Structures are given as structure tokens and as C-alpha cells.
Amino acid sequence: MAAPAAPVRPKDHINLFRGWPNPALLPVSDLSRASTVALSTPSIYEPGLQYGPDEGYHPLRQHVARWLTSFYHPREPVTQDRICITGGASQNLACILQVFTDPAFTRNIWMVAPTYYLACRIFDDAGFAGRLRAVPEDEEGIDIKFLERGLKETEEKAIAEGKNEPKYKPPRPWRKIYKYVIYATPTFANPSMKVMSLRRREQLVRLARQYDALIVTDDVYDFLQWSSAPDSATPYPTKAYLPRVLDIDGYLDGGPQDEWGNVISNGSFSKLLGPGARTGWAESTEKVAYGLSQTGSSRSGGAPSQLTATFVDQLLSTSILQNHIANVLQPAYAERYHRTMSAVREYLLPLGFTLPSKPQEIAGGYFIWLNLPRPLLANDLAQRAMEEENLKIASGDLFEVCGDTTNVNNRFDDGVRICFSWEEACKLAEGVRRLAHVARRALMAAETGRYQN
Ligand SMILES: Cc1ncc(COP(=O)(O)O)c(C=O)c1O
Structure with missing residues (x-):
């Protein structure tokens, strides 16, 4: 079970795009x-x-x-x-x-x-x-x-x-x-x-x-x-x-x-x-x-x-610095990661989202990449997330290698990146839940032939 979604007002802005450390994690x-x-x-x-x-x-x-x-x-x-x-x-x-x-x-x-x-x-x-x-x-x-x-x-x-x-x-x-x-x-x-x-x-x-x-x-x-x-x-x-x-x-x-x-x-x-x-x-x-x-x-x-x-x-x-990493950053990011992943498992995987590779024994960094269920397109989903749910995520095409236009391996409109380092920890699961709402609506529109992108 994912951590219970936090009591966030429905349309509070949630930013799962920004790849910065949350201010509370800065060793001021x-x-x-x-x-x-x-x-x-x-x-x-x-x-x-x-x-x-x-x-x-x-x-x-x-x-x-x-x-x-x-x-x-x-x-x-x-x-x-x-x-x-x-x-x-x-x-x-x-x-x-x-x-x-x-x-x-x-x-x-x-x-x-x-x-x-x-x-x-x-x-x-x-x-x-x-x-x-x-x-x-x-x-x-x-x-x-x-x-x-x-x-x-x-x-x-x-x-x-x-x-x-x-x-x-x-x-x-x-x-x-x-x-x-x-x-x-x-x-x-x-x-x-x-x-x-x-x-x-x-x-x-x-x-x-x-x-x-x-x-x-x-x-x-x-x-x-x-x-x-x-x-x-x-x-x-x-x-x-x-x-x-x-x-x-x-x-x-x-x-x-x-x-x-x-x-x-x-x-x-x-x-x-x-x-x-x-x-x-x-x-x-x-x-x-x-x-x-x-x-x-x-x-x-x-x-x-x-x-x-x-x-x-x-x-x-x-x-x-070493103690800050061991006592603050590793536990805090691990906690953020597990919260987000558990929400991904609860809300997104059932809709057909997939994770890019088999789970590794060690996780790290700031980001989770998700492949979208067809026929969703990343750019469209990111735009809808912003308009409908006040949720910011990164659309996969942002991560294409600039200028390598003819390479079919350089197309990422079927994926999105979500970042768990920046947003308040209590909003992470809610952000994922909102993304699921947007995706579900888009998938329903697709089923009835009303999905256009
Ligand atoms: C892969 C990678 N390289 C470099 C940077 C930026 O590093 P710096 O702030 O040291 O310039 C980032 C920041 O997001 C990054 O993700």
C-alpha cells in the first residue's frame, strides 16, 4: 500500500519536474x-x-x-x-x-x-x-x-x-x-x-x-x-x-x-x-x-x-559532509523514493505505465522514469497534468539529444520523468495520484476515440 495521500488542497501546485534539493535538505x-x-x-x-x-x-x-x-x-x-x-x-x-x-x-x-x-x-x-x-x-x-x-x-x-x-x-x-x-x-x-x-x-x-x-x-x-x-x-x-x-x-x-x-x-x-x-x-x-x-x-x-x-x-x-550524507540525505531521499515508488505501484502501474528496467538492488539519485501506456504521448500528458491538476512533470522529449533528428533511438515521447527531490515529501504520493487521474481520463478518451494529441 502506498503511503496515504497527504491532506493537500486539490489544486495546490505540485512540482515533480524540478531537479533541485528540497530546501529542508540544505545543510545551512x-x-x-x-x-x-x-x-x-x-x-x-x-x-x-x-x-x-x-x-x-x-x-x-x-x-x-x-x-x-x-x-x-x-x-x-x-x-x-x-x-x-x-x-x-x-x-x-x-x-x-x-x-x-x-x-x-x-x-x-x-x-x-x-x-x-x-x-x-x-x-x-x-x-x-x-x-x-x-x-x-x-x-x-x-x-x-x-x-x-x-x-x-x-x-x-x-x-x-x-x-x-x-x-x-x-x-x-x-x-x-x-x-x-x-x-x-x-x-x-x-x-x-x-x-x-x-x-x-x-x-x-x-x-x-x-x-x-x-x-x-x-x-x-x-x-x-x-x-x-x-x-x-x-x-x-x-x-x-x-x-x-x-x-x-x-x-x-x-x-x-x-x-x-x-x-x-x-x-x-x-x-x-x-x-x-x-x-x-x-x-x-x-x-x-x-x-x-x-x-x-x-x-x-x-x-x-x-x-x-x-x-x-x-x-x-x-x-x-560525510555525516550529512549518511544521516540526512540518504535517509531523506530513500524515504522520498519509497513514498513515490509505492504510489507509482498503486496508481500508475495498474493503468499500464511501466518502469524502464528490472528493479536494481540499489536505487539512487533524484528521478524516476516511467514509460506510458499507449497511445498516451508525454508532451500531451504533461500539458494536461498542468492544466487539469496543477501538476508539473517532465515530458520525455525534453531528454532527446539536441539536433540528432533522424535517429529513431532519440525519441522519448513515450516516457515521463518525475523527480522526488524537490517537492514537499507529503505531496509526492498526491502528485502521482493526480498523474493517474489525468492518464485515466486520457485513456478513456482514447477508448472512445476522443483522444487527440
Ligand atoms: C547528470 C547531471 N550532470 C550535471 C548536473 C549539474 O551539475 P552542477 O550543478 O555541478 O553543474 C546535473 C544536475 O541536475 C545532472 O543531473
Whole structure:
């Protein structure tokens, strides 16, 4: 049985679209204390308020390295030389493209689809508009055969066209220009919540090595995980569910093919502290981490978010952040997830909605993806939900890879995303119930031939 629907007035707005943390989950007092310590300690605020090192605030790099080692357990401990402090995953994606791609040489961008749609503009801005390609997501997280075929065909064409040299990016000792970028969120993907299997992660690394591709993984939800079974004896795992694609590049077939490697892990404090912190980290080989720090905007004044990095460092070095994740975020998101899922099971599955894959043992992130019963269309359903029930949801077509128009694998008008991180917890089940009302009416209209979209 789903949690009883909350006493919400029928037409109160319910927002299951917004992918932000609920304000109650922001660690305001922890941040307030951390900033007070930082701003009253000269050895912290002096470097914090000055231009900092290109690769970022050293104590934070050190503490991030230690923290990642204890969470991911890679075969070799993470060292601070592999870490660059960033302005968050989105800002850093732009920096990665500035340093490691050239739009005249890098052939295209492969994006696991449905994709985190806001990444598309970042690729467009780096000169790749019209060259973003959707790779379908299958049960195991990426259709590797599709990607392999696509890489092979593109490479043959590029060779025939004589795409041999970067044109816009002069050679520098700290940069390597890759032929391809593969973009994915392997763990608790936005929007599908899928987790890429270990086997697929390994296949992906091998393919990237073969085709000189840089895999950029947004590993922004990894820490937000819980058992899918509400009554599990170990509800909140403290260790990563699977090794990152980066960790696999670290050991597979003897480790990275060269000093650059083929993977960057893009991490963020946005989902752990608050998106307004605009602070994150990137981990890669030392060579790539250093190259990233040499992007023009970091060379001019040091890594972004220098002052915030000192606050974050206070929280990490004292385990306050780790405790916040374990004691506040994991239980709160797990509770929100279970409430929403139980309402989905009660109200939506009986109408023919389906979940995209078999339930995994661990769930995480912010989102649930739902496939619609035919003949419902996502855009129409989202519009009706807003008009009839004052309910906002995300229509699947939002998550198409921009500009990849001829690809039949890039159509998601048969799915919707609902987010359980933002709305008040007491409104989650009610939001799902309202969605069921809208869907039921639309399905009845379809049965009587009155459904038009
Ligand atoms: C997959 C993914 N990457 C990146 C971001 C944004 O990260 P940041 O706030 O660090 O730029 C989000 C936020 O929703 C996301 O879902």
C-alpha cells in the first residue's frame, strides 16, 4: 500500500519536474559554521580570498582524494594530483571541451539517451552543434553495439575526409585532442535512474581506447544511494555500488593505455551541499587533471569557486559532509523514493505505465522514469497534468539529444520523468495520484476515440 495521500488542497501546485534539493535538505547551519571558521582564520581566508592555484585549493584536493578513496575503494588510492577543483559538473564540462577537443578534429559527441538535456548546450557552445549523437540506453545502461557501429562508420568517414589534424587548438604539452567524446551518467542516470553494468563499463573503456575517445562521466549522484527494498537490513550503503568508469580505466588490461587515459570523472557538491555552491571536482590521470587546470579561465586567477572551496573543505575534513550524507540525505531521499515508488505501484502501474528496467538492488539519485501506456504521448500528458491538476512533470522529449533528428533511438515521447527531490515529501504520493487521474481520463478518451494529441 502506498503511503496515504497527504491532506493537500486539490489544486495546490505540485512540482515533480524540478531537479533541485528540497530546501529542508540544505545543510545551512553546517555551512554557516564552516564559513565562520574559514573567514575568521587568516591561514584559510587569506588564500581563500586571493587568486588560487590553477588546480584548486590544495587542502580540498587532498581531502577529496581521501574521501573518494574511502568511498570508491579504487585499486590505487586517489592522490591529490589526480584532482582538480571545479565550478561544478556543468562548468567543468565546458572546460574539458575547451582543453581536450577541437571542433575541426573531434568528430562528434556520443550521449547516452535519454540524456541530461542541459549538457547539450554546453556541447553546442564548444562547436559541436549538429554533431551530438544519441546512443540508446539498454537494460545494462548503454547499447554498446550501437556505439561501436557508430564509431566505426564515423571514423571511416573522417579518414576519407582527411580529418587528421586539430585546427583551432594549438599543440600544448598539457593537452591532448581526442577524436570523440562519450558523455554518460553511469550511476543513477538523469533522467532514467539506470545504473550501467560493470560489463558495459568495461566494454565502454575498451571502445574508447580503440577509437581515441574521452569518456566524460557525470558522477554526481553516486553518493545518494539506498537499498531498493524498504525493509533492507543495510538501507544506506557507504561504499560505491560499482567502480566508476574512471576506476575501470585505471586497472583494465593493465591500466590506462597512455599517460592521458580515456576517462574523466566529473563530480559535484551541488547535490550534496546545494547547487548554489557551484563547486565540484574532476578526477582523471595526473596528466589530464593538470591539463584541465590549464584551461584559460583557470590560468587567469586559479580554479573557480576558491572561497567556497575553503568552506567545503571545512565540511569534508571534519566529516560533517560525510555525516550529512549518511544521516540526512540518504535517509531523506530513500524515504522520498519509497513514498513515490509505492504510489507509482498503486496508481500508475495498474493503468499500464511501466518502469524502464528490472528493479536494481540499489536505487539512487533524484528521478524516476516511467514509460506510458499507449497511445498516451508525454508532451500531451504533461500539458494536461498542468492544466487539469496543477501538476508539473517532465515530458520525455525534453531528454532527446539536441539536433540528432533522424535517429529513431532519440525519441522519448513515450516516457515521463518525475523527480522526488524537490517537492514537499507529503505531496509526492498526491502528485502521482493526480498523474493517474489525468492518464485515466486520457485513456478513456482514447477508448472512445476522443483522444487527440
Ligand atoms: C547528470 C547531471 N550532470 C550535471 C548536473 C549539474 O551539475 P552542477 O550543478 O555541478 O553543474 C546535473 C544536475 O541536475 C545532472 O543531473
